Amino acid sequence: xxxxxxxxxxxxxxxxxxxxxxxxxxxxxxxxxxxxxxxxxxxxxxxxxxxxxxxxxxxxxxxxxxxxxxxxxxxxxxxxxxxxxxxxxxxxxxxxxxxxxxxxxxxxxxxxxxxxxxxxxxxxxxxxxxxxxxxxxxxxxxxxxxxxxxxxxxxxxxxxxxxxxxxxxxxxxxxxxxxxxxxxxxxxxxxxxxxxxxxxxxxxxxxxxxxxxxxxxxxxxxxxxxxxxxxxxxxxxxxxxxxxxxxxxxxxxxxxxxxxxxxxxxxxxxxxxxxxxxxxxxxxxxxxxxxxxxxxxxxxxxxxxxxxxxxxxxxxxxxxxxxxxxxxxxxxxxxxxxxxxxxxxxxxxxxxxxxxxxxxxxxxxxxxxxxxxxxxxxxxxxxxxxxxxxxxxxxxxxxxxxxxxxxxxxxxxxxxxxxxxxxxxxxxxxxxxxxxxxxxxxxxxxxxxxxxxxxxxxxxxxxxxxxxxxxxxxxxxxxxxxxxxxxxxxxxxxxxxxxxxxxxxxxxxxxxxxxxxxxxxxxxxx
RNA sequence: GCCCCUGUAGCUUAAUGGAUAGAGUGCUGGGCUUCGGACCCAGUGAUGAGGGUUCGAUUCCUUCCAGGGGCACCA
Numbered sequence: 001x002x003x004x005x006x007x008x009x010x011x012x013x014x015x016x017x018x019x020x021x022x023x024x025x026x027x028x029x030x031x032x033x034x035x036x037x038x039x040x041x042x043x044x045x046x047x048x049x050x051x052x053x054x055x056x057x058x059x060x061x062x063x064x065x066x067x068x069x070x071x072x073x074x075x076x077x078x079x080x081x082x083x084x085x086x087x088x089x090x091x092x093x094x095x096x097x098x099x100x101x102x103x104x105x106x107x108x109x110x111x112x113x114x115x116x117x118x119x120x121x122x123x124x125x126x127x128x129x130x131x132x133x134x135x136x137x138x139x140x141x142x143x144x145x146x147x148x149x150x151x152x153x154x155x156x157x158x159x160x161x162x163x164x165x166x167x168x169x170x171x172x173x174x175x176x177x178x179x180x181x182x183x184x185x186x187x188x189x190x191x192x193x194x195x196x197x198x199x200x201x202x203x204x205x206x207x208x209x210x211x212x213x214x215x216x217x218x219x220x221x222x223x224x225x226x227x228x229x230x231x232x233x234x235x236x237x238x239x240x241x242x243x244x245x246x247x248x249x250x251x252x253x254x255x256x257x258x259x260x261x262x263x264x265x266x267x268x269x270x271x272x273x274x275x276x277x278x279x280x281x282x283x284x285x286x287x288x289x290x291x292x293x294x295x296x297x298x299x300x301x302x303x304x305x306x307x308x309x310x311x312x313x314x315x316x317x318x319x320x321x322x323x324x325x326x327x328x329x330x331x332x333x334x335x336x337x338x339x340x341x342x343x344x345x346x347x348x349x350x351x352x353x354x355x356x357x358x359x360x361x362x363x364x365x366x367x368x369x370x371x372x373x374x375x376x377x378x379x380x381x382x383x384x385x386x387x388x389x390x391x392x393x394x395x396x397x398x399x400x401x402x403x404x405x406x407x408x409x410x411x412x413x414x415x416x417x418x419x420x421x422x423x424x425x426x427x428x429x430x431x432x433x434x435x436x437x438x439x440x441x442x443x444x445x446x447x448x449x450x451x452x453x454x455x456x457x458x459x460x461x462x463x464x465x466x467x468x469x470x471x472x473x474x475x476x477x478x479x480x481x482x483x484x485x486x487x488x489x490x491x492x493x494x495x496x497x498x499x500x501x502x503x504x505x506x507x508x509x510x511x512x513x514x515x516x517x518x519x520x521x522x523x524x525x526x
Numbered sequence: 527g528c529c530c531c532u533g534u535a536g537c538u539u540a541a542u543g544g545a546u547a548g549a550g551u552g553c554u555g556g557g558c559u560u561c562g563g564a565c566c567c568a569g570u571g572a573u574g575a576g577g578g579u580u581c582g583a584u585u586c587c588u589u590c591c592a593g594g595g596g597c598a599c600c601a
Contacts, residue, residue, distance in 0.1 A: 281599045
């Protein structure tokens with residue numbers, strides 16, 4: 001990958017110049033006159049060595065160029081001490097060959113090689129249909145998992161089902177199931193209860209549990225069939241945590257290690273000794289375990305699973321739970337990273353919080369039916385996860401004609417149209433000599449955009465900022481549309497036609513890859 | 527009261543401490559005898575307020591203002 005190559009070269013040059021070793025940051029300047037890539041490392045070194053930054057940049061510039069002259073068309077120095085890299089056309093032209101060779105594997109790399117990631121998302125309470133808030137977790141989690149896989153991680157996608165019979169939630173759900181209460185009751189739940197006729201004589205925990213199973217069956221089908229999101233692992237709290245005595249085991253371990261104490265008739269966990277602000281109750285006065293305890297028992301399994309990263313995607317209402325689990329991870333001696341993503345709220349235009357407990361809900365299904373899966377996924381992904389987002393259903397639908405998703409898809413359809421017009425079978429494998437013909441600025445900037453795909457994967461796998469994907473898809477589509485405008489692909493010039501077809505094919509591969517990471521279709525026609 | 531997230535063009539928003547803050551939408555004006563005009567090009571227009579750190583701050587620190595979320599022996 002070019003960015004990693006650059007970092008390596010710059011580090012070599014720094015050490016050659018006896019300036020020690022230093023972290024090197026690479027930027028992608030917005031203005032083309034500052035090159036394709038740049039570094040401000042001379043400015044940093046200047047401070048350390050108390051030297052003029054321009055002097056350092058002037059020292060490094062020829063060294064870097066000498067290390068790999070073919071990579072650059074030039075390297076410039078700019079005030080107050082930037083080193084700007086201009087990538088040579090021949091390097092870029094050869095990347096087209098690389099993309100065509102690697103096809104859908106292009107962009108995969110070894111960042112995560114040999115590393116395992118567990119990512120848990122959605123995990124909605126099994127007391128009703130998914131709502132528009134769950135959509136954020138579903139789409140963000142799915143895309144993030146896709147990116148991590150692309151980055152070489154072995155990824156386990158997990159869904160936790162909150163269905164313990166002795167939980168208050170399922171108890172309440174039982175009352176509703178048996179007609180003794182109205183918690184969680186709505187038309188959908190009512191239809192599920194009606195379907196359970198004949199099982200009226202169940203005890204309270206059992207009735208809610210069975211009803212939850214019915215709901216969960218629908219949710220699973222909705223996720224897999226309609227949203228096309230797959231999970232590797234479905235963990236039922238009732239079956240995996242309670243039936244297998246996980247609670248008792250973890251409790252015994254806490255007791256043995258003196259991590260719990262009794263107070264006011266309840267049992268408290270010493271989370272404050274591990275960085276949390278206070279201790280929390282794990283066993284109630286009534287003798288029942290709290291949600292925290294069962295969540296600990298659940299996470300213990302994840303922590304013991306040999307994962308380098310455990311990622312939890314939670315709604316904003318779980319924010320207070322973050323510091324607890326972080327403390328617990330330390331307590332249990334988890335050596336990997338526990339990354340908890342707290343998603344900010346998705347609300348309606350009116351501002352009412354989406355909840356199964358109030359009426360007037362909009363389900364995720366309704367939303368997807370209304371605006372389409374592709375538009376919905378793009379809509380959710382394009383905003384930073386920690387921004388509170390407001391959905392105006394009418395507006396989302398109204399704007400769908402102008403949604404950027406169509407802009408990106410249109411580029412893909414155009415590509416397919418060109419390829420089929422020429423005849424796919426007549427496209428030859430590109431030779432370097434032919435690819436040298438790709439010299440138009442629009443051709444070269446399209447290639448630059450294509451190889452950026454690897455950087456997108458790397459950055460997103462590290463910082464989880466998935467809004468980068470739709471952003472990139474838009475940038476890539478723009479580069480393609482510009483190229484299309486400036487460079488006629490199929491022409492009398494047979495060699496140039498072949499060269500440009502190769503580039504078009506490469507664009508199809510990368511754009512298709514990007515859309516598929518987002519779970520968005522790549523139409524051949526629109 | 528304490529903790530978390532957010533405040534950027536009219537609207538929706540982007541930006542690992544980098545150079546002239548980037549898009550979409552809106553509005554104004556241009557562009558196809560030829561591969562899809564759902565396109566391209568140009569113009570318009572923004573960092574809530576004040577301090578601080580830095581060669582450089584949308585980004586880090588701090589005070590304030592505004593919105594949202596959380597602070598349970600709920601999940």
